[in-house]
Amino acid sequence: MCGICCAVSAPAWRSAVDVCVSETLRRRGPCCSREITKTAADLSYCCRFSAHVLHMRGQLTPQPVEDQGGNVLLWNGEVFGGLAVGQEENDSQVLARHLSNCQRPGEILSVLSRVRGPWALVYYQAAQRCLWFGRDFFGRRSLLWRCVAQERSLVLSSVAPALPGSADAQWQEVPAVGVYRMSLGEFADPGSLPLEVFPWMYPDDVPPPLSHEFQWEGLSGWPSVVMNDSGLFLPAPVCPLNRAVADAPPGAGHAITPQPSAAELDSLLESAEKRKVVDQLIAVLSEAVRRRVQCLPCEGELSNPRTPAMSKPPGENADIAVLFSGGIDSVVLAALADRHVPVGKTIDLLNVAFKVQEPKSQKGATKKPKSHKLKAPNASTGPVEPVGSGSFDVPDRVTGRASLKELQALNPDRRWNFVEINVTREELQEMRQKKIGHLVYPLDTVLDDSIGCAMWFAARGVGVATEGMEQRAYTSAAKVVLTGIGADEQLGGYSRHRARFQSAGLEGLVQELAMELGRISSRNLGRDDRIIGDHGKEARFPFLDEDVVSFLNRLPVWEKAALSLPRGVGEKVLLRRAARALGLGPSATLPKRAIQFGSRIAKLENRRENASDRCARLHTT
Structure with a gap:
């Protein structure tokens, strides 16, 4: 897991990442940190990439990962299937290698749609002068964005603090509806900046119209999010929900009232x-x-630099x-x-x-003696009451x-x-x-x-x-x-x-379950990833x-x-x-x-x- 951040701006603005953002990102990835800056030859844009790595598998691989072609990958994820990752390999290296061989958008999408596991990524294609970013189908990893039109700046980050000021300067979660591509060659143009979306879709879904515009909270029309003009999409990594209710067995909708046992x-x-x-x-x-x-890495590699060493027996x-x-x-x-x-x-x-x-104790009640308290390491308040309190x-x-x-x-x-x-x-x-x-x-x-x-x-x-x-x-x-x-x-x-x-039977229940899974990225998963990741741990x-x-x-x-x-x-x-x-x-x-x-x-x-x-x-x- 990692804390990742990418700031894009016209060079005149040189959009900087807040110190508080950097510190919070570092807590997510305490093992190593690195930054890379890419500035266009014609000075139309500047990209600053920052990553803080929590080492989880293979060899410790600093991020951002940059290849010989100048492509840059920020990867906060785990490859649990879909792409072959050797026991001694690091999945960010494997993914970067696959992406380096991609030239066309369809090839990028093919690689990302094969990944099985949680992820959020930012990928800079140097030759094409474009920036890809997005989250997995369920949104299991956090990715936020902040767009400021007057500064012509876009910042993507795993986590960010609340900011004072107007609504258009606030951070929002990147919707986990697909993968986004921004043409950086148009970044300095004074007009609207198109941001193409390549949506997650089931095979039988009807694609949105090519001219369809998405209204995302927090973007305020800049950049403008539009369906990609090639009609490409990412195939959903799971099968559609079974909505059948007509063949329900007898008793499936009737009450049985024994006590739970x-x-x-x-x-x-x-x-x-x-x-x-x-x-x-x-x-x-x-x-x-x-x-x-x-x-996982061997026991010696699993130590967290932020967790105090404790003398414990092996295992x-x-x-x-x-x-x-x-x-x-x-x-x-x-x-x-x-x-x-x-x-x-x-x-x-x-x-x-x-x-x-x-x-409050009643009058005359016998006052129990205070229990002995234990001092727990790392607790800001110190005392922790013993078991049975x-x-x-x-x-x-x-x-x-x-x-x-x-x-x-x-x-x-x-x-x-x-x-x-x-x-x-x-x-x-x-x-x-x-x-x-x-x-x-x-x-x-x-x-x-x-x-x-x-x-x-x-x-x-x-x-x-x-x-x-x-x-x-x-x-x-x-x-x-x-x-x-x-x-x-x-x-x-x-x-x-x-x-x-009870109000709408099995059909209503199916509709409710479909809605639950569809909104889990915005209701739960980004938040929970940010919360757990703050301890240098991975959910x-x-x-x-x-x-x-x-x-x-x-x-x-x-x-x-x-x-x-x-x-x-x-x-x-x-x-x-x-x-x-x-x-x-x-x-x-x-x-x-x-x-x-x-x-x-x-x-x-x-x-x-x-x-x-x-x-x-x-x-x-």
Whole structure:
């Protein structure tokens, strides 16, 4: 993973990257930094490329990558398939080599459409004097842009702070609808600058008209985004969603009301056909996890320059961490990671809790003695309350501990570090002001604030680990963080899915799921990449692996969600069946609980806010 930035301007303006932008980018890529400047011979434009690398695979490769032809690549991504990458190779080198052989736009698109994995890139074609940039089909990596017409400047960056001033000077997320190409030869012209888009499309989609103009928020008409005049597009890396509802089996839309239980899920596995689908899901999701937990540098190369060295026995430093609430998504990911991480290696389970306001003690109540507090390294506030402290016994902490026992029963030989990350209101407010508000930006709702803060503290990994009766301060050094994002969107996990099913049946549910996956880049993934990447760690999303999404898209909706069944069974029913097949117990029937409620951050401040409200706390940064 990397923090990448490209600033393009007419040389007279020499658009500079803000110091705060550079520092935030450097936090994403602490292993090495480099800059390259390209100025046209006729002085029509100047491009400044900056990259900060987090070393993840192969040989450490500084970026930007420049070839003999003067082409420059900024790459923030992972190639998990589509292009052959040797075990000792770095994927940025491989991609740069493929792109160097491209002359025509169709060849560029052919290379990018073959990549399987998350990415955001900027690519300068020297001979053609053009700039390509964009994000993968799901938008799993952040890329922002800021366009200022009066300065004739365009800046692209993985992350950027909020700026004072008019709306046209603000940053916006680059829409993950395709790849963009800008002809730099026209950059200094006083008129409108066309920005061609090459959209992601399914084979049966009808292409937009060639003259079709896109109105992007934040561009204010300069540059003007238009469909490319050649009609080229990138084929979607996943198959279209199965929208069939006519052949639903009897009972698919009728209520069944037994209490949620693991035994009920077992009864749903009795059908050979059902078991076959479950086994297929386990196989494709297990492979997605394998791609994301293997092919890492050796243990000595995994150290993060920003993480303090800690004296630990060999194998205790975890390479892999899971954002772990104890819910169905995170438990299944942990169980599958256990298949592919060597037995001698630790897996960190990161569990975050925000301090619950304790009720005032009644008169005459016996005052309990204060518990001994542990000092955790890297925590700005220092003290962390020990395990079992009631003020941090939020729902996700309780389910996390219970699900930990299930994982330990599945593999007693695995060392599972259950990291209890305890956050006080004071530390939350401090870190939101210093860092988190800038990382959530340009998103700005109450929901973005709650999720962004919870994920930032969880991914930081500063907390307390427990072994038996022993408690010790612990900081996770894992550079790979697995997260369950994408499971709810595809498997009907949200309460709004149940409401839509109840009001509009299976057809309404299909429409809701299609919308969920279509907007996941703008609602979740850019924000989450910025949040987790701030710690010099990389977010990986197994549920959004292209093969996993294609498998789920092919299934009829009633195989994925049975919302006539009660909570804890009906939502994500296919994943719950898979959990039982993997040997998991009560965690397979835990109802969906969003991180902002499970961690109790939503109860810490203004309880009367709506999730979609503009969050005033984010605008005081």
